[in-house]
Amino acid sequence: MLYRRFGRTELQIPVFSCGGMRYQHKWQDIPLQDVPDENQQNLEATIKRSLALGINHIETARGYGSSEMQLGQVLPKFDRSQLIIQTKVAPKDDPKEFRRQFNQSLHFLNLDYVDLLGIHGINTEELLEQTVRPGGCLDEVRKLQKAGKVRFVGFSTHGTPEVITKTIETDQFDYVNLHWYYINQANWSAIEAANRHDMGVFIISPSDKGGQLYKPPQKLVELCQPLSPMVFNDLFCLSHPQVHTLSLGASNPSDFDEHLKVLSLIEKADQILPPILERLEKTAIEQLGENWYQTWHFGLPRAEETPNNINIPVILWLQNLARSYDLIDYAKMRYNLLGKAGHWFPGEKAENVESLNLKDCLKNSPHAAKIPSLLAEAHQAFNGEAVKRLSQQ
Known part of the structure; x- marks a missing residue:
């Protein structure tokens, strides 16, 4: 396994982390006796395989059932000094409730302390304020640190680059969990900000949110040759030293296998990646046109600035991915999450967009004239049964 310095924590963290949101039995708290033996045995086998591979960073959350x-x-069966354990607790208006939930996490984990505690979901400025205000959740974390129950504090986020950067600039956090991968590079400025503050950088869900790469479309498979799309995406991320670890979200012991192929490739990334990147870009330009490819995102309004809160940037992005790389199933999955995920994935679908006047909100876009029809096309292509976040299921 390869390790990288996790910012100012000085932890040597493996370039892959064992994310804990897919191997559990339920998305709700349940009595231990209600967990089937088969599920618990699979979870234990997954953790054992992770640690045998040198992936000693285990990541979970209070919200992961x-x-x-x-x-x-499982964890008490291993040498605690060799483990890096992260859990996450969502910010609360009442810091006493935040502390209660953390104590529940520590009790469930059967540990005396966690190495990393993430404030789970600083996705808006309101949640940031709730966290850092005097007497807020971060003050509770400082008490936990003094008590020896938390070593380092970070935050996870699905927010905009502006919200993420504002949170980083408080200089109150040791690391950040965020989304960044080939098909969505919008948060690069936030990663640069994290590096300026010497923070650890953890990439959330590069294989699932990064395009459902465990079941890639044939077109993407061909474009990423000689790598699989999953290995390509891992290599793309890890070729940037500013990125420290990728969450794998393993659900069984074999889920590590494909990712391990990247370890021997990292030092050769500057030779392997350019022809793949060139093919991907060329294909997108052929499908979308160079002007649209380069400028589609200019001057687009946020969802809250749009009639009916339509999330125009996300919808056009999904349409681009579907047209360029046949990521149709991925686009449908994400599109049908709109309107159902709150601040985790804000905004609404382009339903009845033909009846809306988008002229004012698109006044800064060079493509204002054609965007309404593209939104209508996207809705027709992607709309289907509503999708819930995993934690809502």
């Missing part, structure tokens, strides 16, 4: 409780049956 039975994950913490099930891990708590």
Whole structure:
């Protein structure tokens, strides 16, 4: 396994982390006796394989249902000093409730302390304020640190680059969990800000949110040759030393196998990646046109600035991916999450967009004339049964 310095924590973190949101039995707290033996055995086998590979960073959250409780049956079997354990707790208006939930996490994990505690979901300025205000959640974390229950504090986010950067600039956090991968590079400025503050950088869900790469379309498979799309995406991320670790979200012991192929390639990334990147860009330009490819995102309004809160940037982005790389299933999955995920994935679908006047909100876009029809096309192509976030299921 390869390790990187995780910012000012000085932890040597593996370039892959074992994310804990997919191997648990339920997305709700349940009694331990309700966990089937087969599921618990699979979880334990997954953790054992992770640690055998040198992936000693295990990441979970209070919001991941039975994950913490099930891990708590496994973690005490290993040398605690060799583990890097992260859990996450969502910010609360009442800091006492935040502390109560953290204590529940620690109890379920069967640990005396966690190495990394993430404030889970600083996605808006309101949630940032809730966290850092005097007497807020961060003050509770400082008490936990003094008590020896938390070593380092970070935050996870699905927010905009502006919100993420504003949170980083408080200089109150040791690391950040965010989204960044080939098909979505919007948060690069936030990663640069994290590096300026010597923070650890953890990439959330590069294989799932990064394009459902465990079941890639044939077109993407061909474009990424000689690598699989999953290995290409891993290599793309890890070729940037500003990135420290990628979450794998393993659900069984074999889920590590494909990712491991990248380890021997990282030092040769500058030779391997350019022809793949060139093919991907050329294909997108052929499908979308160079002007649209270069400028489609200019001057687009935020969802809250748009009639009916339509999330125009996300919808056009999904349409681009579907047209360029046949990421149609991915586009449908993400599109049908709109309107159902709150601040985790804000905004609404382009339903009845033909009846809306978008002229004012698109006044700064060079493509204002054609965007309404593109939104209508996207809605027709992607709309289907509503999708819930995993934690809502």
